[in-house]
Amino acid sequence: MTTEVIPLGTASAIPTRARHLASTAVLCGGSMVLFDCGEGTQFRLMDAGLKRSRIDAICITHLHGDHYFGLMGILSSMTLLKREAPLTLVGPAGIEAILEALPGVRAEERTFPIDYVVLWDDLTRAVVYETDTYTVEARPVDHRVFTVGYRFQEKTKPGHLDVERARALGVTDYRHYRALKAGETVTLDDGRRVLPEAVVGPPRPGPAFAYVTDTRPCEAAATLARGAALLYHEATFGDDMPQRAAETGHSTARQAAGIALRAQVQKLILGHFSARYKDVSGLVEEARSVFKNTEAAEELKRYKIFPAGP
Amino acid sequence: MTTEVIPLGTASAIPTRARHLASTAVLCGGSMVLFDCGEGTQFRLMDAGLKRSRIDAICITHLHGDHYFGLMGILSSMTLLKREAPLTLVGPAGIEAILEALPGVRAEERTFPIDYVVLWDDLTRAVVYETDTYTVEARPVDHRVFTVGYRFQEKTKPGHLDVERARALGVTDYRHYRALKAGETVTLDDGRRVLPEAVVGPPRPGPAFAYVTDTRPCEAAATLARGAALLYHEATFGDDMPQRAAETGHSTARQAAGIALRAQVQKLILGHFSARYKDVSGLVEEARSVFKNTEAAEELKRYKIFPAGP
Numbered sequence: 372m373t374t375e376v377i378p379l380g381t382a383s384a385i386p387t388r389a390r391h392l393a394s395t396a397v398l399c400g401g402s403m404v405l406f407d408c409g410e411g412t413q414f415r416l417m418d419a420g421l422k423r424s425r426i427d428a429i430c431i432t433h434l435h436g437d438h439y440f441g442l443m444g445i446l447s448s449m450t451l452l453k454r455e456a457p458l459t460l461v462g463p464a465g466i467e468a469i470l471e472a473l474p475g476v477r478a479e480e481r482t483f484p485i486d487y488v489v490l491w492d493d494l495t496r497a498v499v500y501e502t503d504t505y506t507v508e509a510r511p512v513d514h515r516v517f518t519v520g521y522r523f524q525e526k527t528k529p530g531h532l533d534v535e536r537a538r539a540l541g542v543t544d545y546r547h548y549r550a551l552k553a554g555e556t557v558t559l560d561d562g563r564r565v566l567p568e569a570v571v572g573p574p575r576p577g578p579a580f581a582y583v584t585d586t587r588p589c590e591a592a593a594t595l596a597r598g599a600a601l602l603y604h605e606a607t608f609g610d611d612m613p614q615r616a617a618e619t620g621h622s623t624a625r626q627a628a629g630i631a632l633r634a635q636v637q638k639l640i641l642g643h644f645s646a647r648y649k650d651v652s653g654l655v656e657e658a659r660s661v662f663k664n665t666e667a668a669e670e671l672k673r674y675k676i677f678p679a680g681p
Numbered sequence: 682m683t684t685e686v687i688p689l690g691t692a693s694a695i696p697t698r699a700r701h702l703a704s705t706a707v708l709c710g711g712s713m714v715l716f717d718c719g720e721g722t723q724f725r726l727m728d729a730g731l732k733r734s735r736i737d738a739i740c741i742t743h744l745h746g747d748h749y750f751g752l753m754g755i756l757s758s759m760t761l762l763k764r765e766a767p768l769t770l771v772g773p774a775g776i777e778a779i780l781e782a783l784p785g786v787r788a789e790e791r792t793f794p795i796d797y798v799v800l801w802d803d804l805t806r807a808v809v810y811e812t813d814t815y816t817v818e819a820r821p822v823d824h825r826v827f828t829v830g831y832r833f834q835e836k837t838k839p840g841h842l843d844v845e846r847a848r849a850l851g852v853t854d855y856r857h858y859r860a861l862k863a864g865e866t867v868t869l870d871d872g873r874r875v876l877p878e879a880v881v882g883p884p885r886p887g888p889a890f891a892y893v894t895d896t897r898p899c900e901a902a903a904t905l906a907r908g909a910a911l912l913y914h915e916a917t918f919g920d921d922m923p924q925r926a927a928e929t930g931h932s933t934a935r936q937a938a939g940i941a942l943r944a945q946v947q948k949l950i951l952g953h954f955s956a957r958y959k960d961v962s963g964l965v966e967e968a969r970s971v972f973k974n975t976e977a978a979e980e981l982k983r984y985k986i987f988p989a990g991p
Contacts, residue, residue, distance in 0.1 A: 384758075385761050386727075386758075388728070392754075410721065410723070410751070411720065411721045411754075413720070414701075417697075418698070434785070435785055436757040440757065440785075441720070444702075444719075444747075447694075447750070448696075452695065469783060474744045475744070475745055475746035
């Protein structure tokens, strides 16, 4: 099981023919989380060959239309497809009232329940969703309206069991293998004890992905991205418009790279480009002068994430 | 000026990779009217090379999500593109409350006013939009919820002036030409009178387009389509599922053709196909056995409409 990050839309507010509205899917085992859900996200899932039914949680950064107007259609389709499994919906306060007032979406017309995780504007940080294999954390960032960034974190896995070595020490029972892997000491039939440290490698921390948009460069962005395998950070503007970025609550590509550098991520992908940049290679170059492993987020590409090497 | 009808989406409730959600654009001179506005309509306008700014009116048939969830995004983009011209929005009661409650869409965030034309469920018929060159009429049809069909009607134009014949009768002044075209008798300098009937052909009735979805076959559909150049009629099901069509408030392709035949339209295009029909050629064949000039509505094709020949 390798987690994959799939940008579905990398435009800012106005979609273009080449770039779609904000949404990024994260696939981990059989589970899928969506970060943002701009208009057309359900079509982009089809384009990516991803089934709507795999979505367990949708996490919205803020209530600007380009980040949530795709919710209506996707929730409506889930009912038409007769979904029964609960869906977790994470987002700023207000989202529940919007959806529950909408013909075609509200609870009495749905075939499935929504577990709302409502974020209020006094939030400092919160784990907003958790499964056996990963957690999603939210922290407020710095936009014109209340907005959060997210960190998807695979959980730490037990170290690898060295089966050859265990056998050499006389361990042959699969229940003993399992116990050792779980960190327990086992006693063999002949009374000898085998310590897990002897046959099991160190625990393997899971890789992380940070999703940060729309925001000025901020401390929370760096915290969310700390040591992540992959950071998706908005770069609405280039070096030509830092003033406009600051005024509108956005970042330049160079500022996004500054966050990647501080957070010591493995890789930075830029998105949420203003429609004024037909060609974003200039923005990528500006970012690379600060943080080398940067590229423009490519829609529908599957970015696999791995823990940092030793 | 020839009116063009451009289907943007011909799927029923669940979009497929091949078919998009309900919307059809009608272009008449510099003016555009949208009938329905499913999710993604603003992308389909781009695909069709049509500018959002040309839209003067949007007419919604009913408040099922696949027919109106694209409104949020399109209205939001209009503000981002700094539209100032008023937009007419026609639809069943409830639509105003939905849009005016929505962050990113409500009046205080828009750069332009919306003139709502609200249709109540006791409607019999109404002209819901009118310009110098065309009218749009609504009538209730027969679905599970209150739903209307629309007729787009180009206005009657004055007959052609036979300039050669007018000259032969001594008319040389352009003001006299204009008066004759407007149906007035003119008096020449030598006292002779020229009647308009002598030099102007008969008035030319404008062609019509009827947009009928979602409905069981009904009298109002035939009335809306009477003598139209083009009828877009839903054909959610085929001959295999007439019972399901009746239960869900839809039509079969054959029933749609029956309406086309009764209304004596020039051409019928079918749409709103259930996603279960990967290939709709069977439905088209069923319809053709009743009304020959039938085809499946082709997305992004420009159907030009002309008045019936003499």
